[in-house]
């Protein structure tokens with residue numbers, strides 16, 4: 614009898630898991646559980662404020678892909694899991710499985726007072742559109758950009774896109790001929806923000822800010838956000854638009870499960886992406902916490918690498934074979950400025966960081982097109 618496999622979440626990890634499962638097993642009964650049959654290409658949201666991308670470019674309907682690949686779709690949010698993980702509870706009914714891949718991504722810590730006054734740039738397409746619309750109405754003023762981490766799991770943060778929003782906004786204002794009417798301020802609790810990208814990359818990022826006249830306030834934790842200001846430990850910055858990316862944590866539905874959790878609230882995964890103590894149950898992507906180097910990114914590329922391994926190991930385990938393939942930790946990132954991109958690659962003990970080039974900017978756009986082609 615063919616195995617019933619449920620993948621929960623239709624982001625990078627979920628869709629890569631499904632593609633890998635179908636490639637490896639033509640007969641498996643695959644079910645996707647997600648709120649909508651859509652893939653949101655989050656890295657492209659950095660280009661919403663400039664109009665280089667629209668919602669239609671980045672929200673990819675999945676109906677045709679699911680039909681082609683014979684994947685059933687259960688429109689729902691996961692709300693819990695049976696003790697043996699063989700029944701996923703959702704807000705539109707239970708889904709039974711022989712194997713499960715959890716790929717529900719991360720959500721944001723909203724603990725800082727006044728966080729509602731900041732736009733969280735990584736919250737998706739709507740946030741990118743909100744930044745675009747707010748920038749269009751402003752005649753001038755101060756724009757503040759920053760990111761935080763999860764104190765319980767400092768690796769659970771995402772800084773790269775915030776650098777991209779800073780540089781992209783600066784380029785956009787210059788193109789529009791109104792850069793002189795705006796002050797741009799980048800703030801960070803760290804004296805060397807973006808350390809996960811490696812020291813050379815941090816130097817290049819801070820150098821790029823100096824070159825572009827972007828002010829930095831470093832080494833001070835944000836205390837609260839107000840409608841027109843950011844209050845740091847010692848410094849208060851007037852702000853007409855605040856973009857802040859808080860630290861990441863696991864999705865709330867995990868609280869209704871007995872899955873093992875990391876200090877930061879993520880599903881604990883092993884080097885093989887298996888959830889310890891749960892048969893035929895795997896986790897991939899931003900929603901998991903995995904052993905590895907302290908620079909292991911919460912990134913689409915890393916999510917894809919984990920999802921491929923999770924899918925292959927799940928099929929092996931279902932066949933009674935050794936499921937011991939380990940995923941590779943790898944950071945590949947192009948920090949885009951709207952006209953150039955800075956390429957950073959980390960693998961093992963090696964780090965490559967190249968100054969901004971036009972080629973890297975074009976490569977980022979070309980990669981997006983190629984990545985989304987199978988889903989169109």
Ligand SMILES: Cc1cc2nc3c(=O)[nH]c(=O)nc-3n(C[C@H](O)[C@H](O)[C@H](O)COP(=O)(O)OP(=O)(O)OC[C@H]3O[C@@H](n4cnc5c(N)ncnc54)[C@H](O)[C@@H]3O)c2cc1C
Pocket residue numbers: 621622623624625626627646647648649655656657658659689690691692716717718719734735736737773774864866897898899900911912913914915916945946947
């Ligand atoms: C602005 C921005 C720029 C970025 N740039 C890059 C980049 O250049 N390179 C890169 O590699 N990465 C980049 N990233 C990071 C990348 O987008 C994430 O790491 C990636 O989306 C993680 O994939 P995921 O599948 O784990 O989670 P997600 O893509 O977040 O997908 C999670 C899925 O789970 C679903 N879900 C959530 N809760 C439930 C529930 N209860 N039940 C069912 N489904 C649920 C969601 O609807 C979604 O479909 C960027 C992110 C942002 C926001």
